Amino acid sequence: MFSQRNPPRIIPVLDVMNGLVVRAVGGRRDEYRPVESKLTVSTHPLAVALALLERTGAAGLYVADLDAIRGGEGISPQVARLFRELNCPIWLDVGLNALRPPYLLPDAPNLRPVVGTETGTPQTLTDTLAVAGSRPVAVSLDMKAGQLLGKWEEWGAEHERGAFSVARTAIRAGTKSLIVLDLARVGTGTGTGTEALIRVFRDVYPDVDLIAGGGVRTWADVERLGDAGANGVLVASALHDGTLVVPRG
Numbered sequence: 050m051f052s053q054r055n056p057p058r059i060i061p062v063l064d065v066m067n068g069l070v071v072r073a074v075g076g077r078r079d080e081y082r083p084v085e086s087k088l089t090v091s092t093h094p095l096a097v098a099l100a101l102l103e104r105t106g107a108a109g110l111y112v113a114d115l116d117a118i119r120g121g122e123g124i125s126p127q128v129a130r131l132f133r134e135l136n137c138p139i140w141l142d143v144g145l146n147a148l149r150p151p152y153l154l155p156d157a158p159n160l161r162p163v164v165g166t167e168t169g170t171p172q173t174l175t176d177t178l179a180v181a182g183s184r185p186v187a188v189s190l191d192m193k194a195g196q197l198l199g200k201w202e203e204w205g206a207e208h209e210r211g212a213f214s215v216a217r218t219a220i221r222a223g224t225k226s227l228i229v230l231d232l233a234r235v236g237t238g239t240g241t242g243t244e245a246l247i248r249v250f251r252d253v254y255p256d257v258d259l260i261a262g263g264g265v266r267t268w269a270d271v272e273r274l275g276d277a278g279a280n281g282v283l284v285a286s287a288l289h290d291g292t293l294v295v296p297r298g
Contacts, residue, residue: 051192051234054282055272055275055277056272056278056296057261057271057275057280058107058108058110058204058281058282059105059107059282059284059295060107060110060111060140060260060281060282060283060284061098061102061107061110061111061113061284061285061288062110062111062112062260062262062283062284062285063094063097063098063101063103063111063112063113063131063285064081064113064115064285065094065113065114065115065116065125065127066081066116066128067123068094068126069083069084069092069093069094069117070083070084070092070093070094070097070183070221071083071084071092071115071124071129071239072084072214072285072286072289073113073235073285073286074235074237074286076297078115078119078151079135081115084097084102084136084285084289085154085289086246086289087289087290087291088100088101088104088289093127093133094127094128094130094131095127095130095131095135098110098131098135098179101288102135103139104259104288104295105172105263105284105288105295107295108137108138109137109138109139109140109161110135110137110138110139110140110273111130111139111140111142111163111262111283112128112131112139112140112141112142113142114128114141114142114143114144115240116128116285117143117144117149118142118143118144118168118281119230120151120245121143121149122149123143123149123153124141124143124153124154124155124212125296126186128141128143129155131154132155132157132159132160132260133157133274135159136159138158138159138161139159139160140161140162140163140187140190140228141154141155141160141161141162141163142163142165144162144165144167144168144169145162145164145165145169145177146168146169146170146173146220147170147172147173148175148274149168151173151176151177151179151180151181152180160184161183161184161186161187161226162177162180162181162184162186162187163186163187163188163189163228164177164186164187164188164189164203164219164224164277165186165188165189165191165199166190166191166197166198166199166200166204166215167189167191167199167284168199168271169196169199169201170200170203171204171218171219171222173209174186174188174219174222174223174224174292175222175223178222178223178224181255185225185226185258186223186224187224187226187227187228187258187260188216188226188227188228189194189221189227189228189230190212190215190216190228190229190230191230191232192212192229192230192231192232192233192243193231193232193233194231194233195207195231195242197210197211197212197215198210198232203235204218204219205217205218208256212229212246213246213249213250213253215234215279216250216254220248220254220257225256225257225258226257226258226259226260227250227254227257227258227259227260228259228260228261228262228283229241229243229246229247229250229259229260229261229262229272229279230262230263230283231243231263231264232263234263234264235262235263235264235285235286237263237264238264238265238266238286238287238290238292239264239266241261241262241264241265241270241274242263242264243261243263244273244276244277245276247259247261247277247278247279248275248277248278249259250278251277251278252278258278258280258281258282259273259278259279259281260281260282260283261279261281261283262282262283262284263283265282265283265284265293266287266289266292266293267287267292267293268293268294268296270282270293271284
């Protein structure tokens with residue numbers, strides 16, 4: 050049985066759309082608006098990234114390039130700048146798929162590619178692992194209200210709630226990092242609702258880096274995910290709103 054020794058690491062999230070950091074709520078991307086934050090008056094990705102890193106003491110970031118995910122051919126200029134200006138690891142989701150292949154990713158040592166099941170397939174993962182070389186690659190189990198998004202049947206799932214089958218396919222293909230993300234919870238502050246799933250993953254795959262996100266509001270939510278087995282927790286709105294205070298030291 051899993052026993053969490055240390056609190057999970059905090060991974061601040063930037064959702065970038067139209068060149069600005071936006072507040073993501075419930076996965077309804079057409080409703081996203083420029084973020085209003087207690088940490089900075091800026092909505093520029095680099096300024097917001099620096100503010101998040103300063104406030105949390107985090108060792109890395111997660112960036113969703115929504116301009117790319119929504120149909121852009123490559124990484125957006127503002128996101129590309131983050132890799133030039135920052136030295137920390139950056140998990141990057143650009144919606145990799147057959148039309149947006151991994152060779153379009155920046156050739157940066159701090160890149161950590163994310164293959165989301167909303168857009169990608171096992172072949173996308175195989176291609177990304179080849180391009181990434183020694184750099185970690187994560188598979189994001191993209192769900193909405195507990196149901197898998199994308200071509201889940203290609204990942205070996207028999208139904209829309211077959212997240213474990215998707216995880217098994219991803220791990221067998223070579224990934225060592227899983228992101229469990231319920232888009233319906235993003236920005237709501239209602240908790241991730243994925244603790245039971247994370248607990249199952251941790252018991253079966255004790256060595257996989259498990260990252261959870263969507264709905265975190267307070268440090269109690271972080272601790273609850275850590276108790277379930279999460280190594281990392283994605284956070285955005287709770288940091289901007291000031292409801293999550295990361296303990297120091």
